[in-house]
Amino acid sequence: AVYTDPSKLPNCPYTYIIVGSGPGGSVLANRLSANPNDRVLLVEVGPSDTVNPNISIPFLCTTLVPSNVSWNQTTVPQTGLGGRSIPYPRGRTLGGSTSINYMIWTRGPASDLDRLAHVTGDSGWSWDSLRRTSVEVEDLLPPPDGHDTTGEINPAIHGSNGPVEISVQDTTALDSRIFNTTTQLAEFPFNEDMSSGNPLGIGWSQLSIGGGQRSSASVSYLTPALSRSNLDILVNTLVTKVVQTGTRGSLPIFRGVQFAQSASGPLFSRNATKEVILAAGAVNTPQLLMLSGIGDSAQLSQFNIRTVVNLPDVGKNMQDHALIPNAFSVNSNFTNDDIGRNTTLFQNDLAQWEAIHTGPFTQSIGVELGWLRLPKNSTIFKKVKDPSSGPQAPHYEFIFVNQFFSLADSTPTTGRFMSIFTNLVTPTSRGSITLASANPFDAPNIDPALLNSDFDIFTIREAVKAALRFVAAPAWKDYVIGPFGALAEAKTDAEIEAYARSHGANVFHPSSTALMSRKGSAHGVVNPDLRVKKTVGLRIVDASVLVRMLR
Numbered sequence: 001a002v003y004t005d006p007s008k009l010p011n012c013p014y015t016y017i018i019v020g021s022g023p024g025g026s027v028l029a030n031r032l033s034a035n036p037n038d039r040v041l042l043v044e045v046g047p048s049d050t051v052n053p054n055i056s057i058p059f060l061c062t063t064l065v066p067s068n069v070s071w072n073q074t075t076v077p078q079t080g081l082g083g084r085s086i087p088y089p090r091g092r093t094l095g096g097s098t099s100i101n102y103m104i105w106t107r108g109p110a111s112d113l114d115r116l117a118h119v120t121g122d123s124g125w126s127w128d129s130l131r132r133t134s135v136e137v138e139d140l141l142p143p144p145d146g147h148d149t150t151g152e153i154n155p156a157i158h159g160s161n162g163p164v165e166i167s168v169q170d171t172t173a174l175d176s177r178i179f180n181t182t183t184q185l186a187e188f189p190f191n192e193d194m195s196s197g198n199p200l201g202i203g204w205s206q207l208s209i210g211g212g213q214r215s216s217a218s219v220s221y222l223t224p225a226l227s228r229s230n231l232d233i234l235v236n237t238l239v240t241k242v243v244q245t246g247t248r249g250s251l252p253i254f255r256g257v258q259f260a261q262s263a264s265g266p267l268f269s270r271n272a273t274k275e276v277i278l279a280a281g282a283v284n285t286p287q288l289l290m291l292s293g294i295g296d297s298a299q300l301s302q303f304n305i306r307t308v309v310n311l312p313d314v315g316k317n318m319q320d321h322a323l324i325p326n327a328f329s330v331n332s333n334f335t336n337d338d339i340g341r342n343t344t345l346f347q348n349d350l351a352q353w354e355a356i357h358t359g360p361f362t363q364s365i366g367v368e369l370g371w372l373r374l375p376k377n378s379t380i381f382k383k384v385k386d387p388s389s390g391p392q393a394p395h396y397e398f399i400f401v402n403q404f405f406s407l408a409d410s411t412p413t414t415g416r417f418m419s420i421f422t423n424l425v426t427p428t429s430r431g432s433i434t435l436a437s438a439n440p441f442d443a444p445n446i447d448p449a450l451l452n453s454d455f456d457i458f459t460i461r462e463a464v465k466a467a468l469r470f471v472a473a474p475a476w477k478d479y480v481i482g483p484f485g486a487l488a489e490a491k492t493d494a495e496i497e498a499y500a501r502s503h504g505a506n507v508f509h510p511s512s513t514a515l516m517s518r519k520g521s522a523h524g525v526v527n528p529d530l531r532v533k534k535t536v537g538l539r540i541v542d543a544s545v546l547v548r549m550l551r
């Protein structure tokens with residue numbers, strides 16, 4: 001059952017208590033409650049995902065940031081972005097960020113997972129080990145417009161029975177031009193299916209959309225488990241601390257949690273008989289660890305927090321993907337810009353979606369994707385070792401968008417556009433999450449350190465130049481009028497770097513703030529089985545454990 005009031009929770013022992021309902025929390029709530037002998041409590045600070053109808057509608061994903069279902073926080077000033085603080089949204093509702101994200105579904109390169117297995121000394125994290133699981137979670141469905149997807153995705157490598165519904169997008173005006181470019185410019189080869197383990201090239205996006213609706217972790221994993229009498233979900237409630245409940249040998253046992261609905265409201269507490277599982281995401285998990293006395297003792301003492309476990313890597317090593325939203329004016333009678341400007345069109349498209357779940361509102365913003373590498377002879381490699389996981393792993397990404405979309409500039413009131421987002425997917429900059437106060441209701445200091453290294457600024461600059469080369473192909477001759485706004489003024493390398501710093505944002509992939517390392521290693525926060533080092537009864541199951549962000 002779903003509870004909104006902590007005082008109404010049944011007075012029963014819980015086997016597992018899960019903090020946060022993002023992909024990690026939702027999947028575990030489902031899998032653990034499948035055993036009727038175990039009782040599971042899932043605590044989520046945000047409201048139910050039914051409070052915002054736009055969550056289900058793929059095209060309206062951009063309205064969810066900021067909103068009543070997202071953390072509306074900002075970064076500390078970013079040196080790499082010219083000192084700007086930028087919005088730092090994450091999902092704050094059932095399903096976590098999968099309820100507000102852009103739904104691009106991608107497995108990444110095999111070498112990313114193989115590197116994770118190597119670094120952690122646990123072959124369970126390898127591509128071969130996880131490939132079967134990644135197929136089992138999928139249910140590949142036809143696109144909403146029912147078009148023949150032959151050549152756009154390889155069904156043989158996807159699942160057809162899993163809980164997460166996936167599909168490719170409806171066709172758009174960009175498709176044939178993008179595809180034709182891959183035959184005209186050798187540097188941009190076509191890739192029929194980027195989920196094969198080798199994502200390099202240009203291909204159709206796969207999305208966690210089924211039957212025209214978002215397939216979030218909540219829809220896929222919580223909804224089917226809601227009728228189980230051994231699963232309780234408590235919403236609108238912040239876990240403020242994990243609590244030591246005893247010791248085993250010299251190790252503290254952390255099987256307790258405290259939670260509250262406001263800073264001044266009553267504090268509640270419950271214990272798990274087996275484990276507390278943190279799935280609060282790469283910003284909130286390290287914050288919660290530190291508030292609980294697990295972290296760098298020097299930092300904790302600044303806030304008068306008693307150190308229970310000194311783990312200096314908590315909150316360190318933060319990574320995220322910088323994004324530059326490059327806009328191009330296009331010669332077209334219709335782009336998705338029209339939907340945003342024309343109320344009648346908007347209402348008609350919305351009505352179509354509500355009636356039969358077809359039409360433009362079934363689409364997310366990313367039509368096609370590109371995963372690309374810097375050339376081997378790039379000058380940066382004289383100074384910096386290639387940070388990618390192997391020759392089939394990209395350094396940067398293209399996301400093709402059939403409209404103007406910028407997180408830095410306001411949307412023009414006239415004109416039609418195409419955008420190519422260029423995203424840096426192998427950053428070498430490392431940021432941090434640190435406490436700003438000992439009050440769990442305060443935001444921590446969020447520092448993703450975007451574009452903060454020579455490699456990062458070099459790569460994003462080269463990515464922007466690659467996007468300019470892409471639209472210079474003959475396929476775009478009658479369509480692209482030219483770069484728009486500040487991009488049109490950026491000609492030299494130095495100008496493109498300045499443009500990247502003044503217009504850069506992020507693509508909301510925080511990770512690695514409670515990173516995994518080999519069992520027994522003093523470095524890191526969790527072991528490869530995701531148990532928090534030097535503790536008993538506490539695990540982390542979210543993006544904070546990844547040594548490097550996967551794609």
Ligand SMILES: Cc1cc2nc3c(=O)[nH]c(=O)nc-3n(C[C@H](O)[C@H](O)[C@H](O)COP(=O)(O)OP(=O)(O)OC[C@H]3O[C@@H](n4cnc5c(N)ncnc54)[C@H](O)[C@@H]3O)c2cc1C
Pocket residue numbers: 019020021022023024025043044045046065089090091092093094095096097098100101102103104105106237238239240279280281282284285288507508509510541542543544551
């Ligand atoms: C706008 C946006 C667009 C994105 N687009 C894509 C995309 O297209 N494709 C893609 O693969 N990825 C995308 N992502 C990223 C992806 O959604 C995340 O990487 C992923 O959801 C991270 O999962 P997580 O479990 O680490 O954290 P989250 O999904 O953020 O879940 C954490 C949950 O824990 C809750 N929580 C936090 N602290 C507490 C607490 N103390 N007590 C109780 N509950 C708590 C939060 O409210 C949240 O619900 C996007 C993200 C955003 C924000």
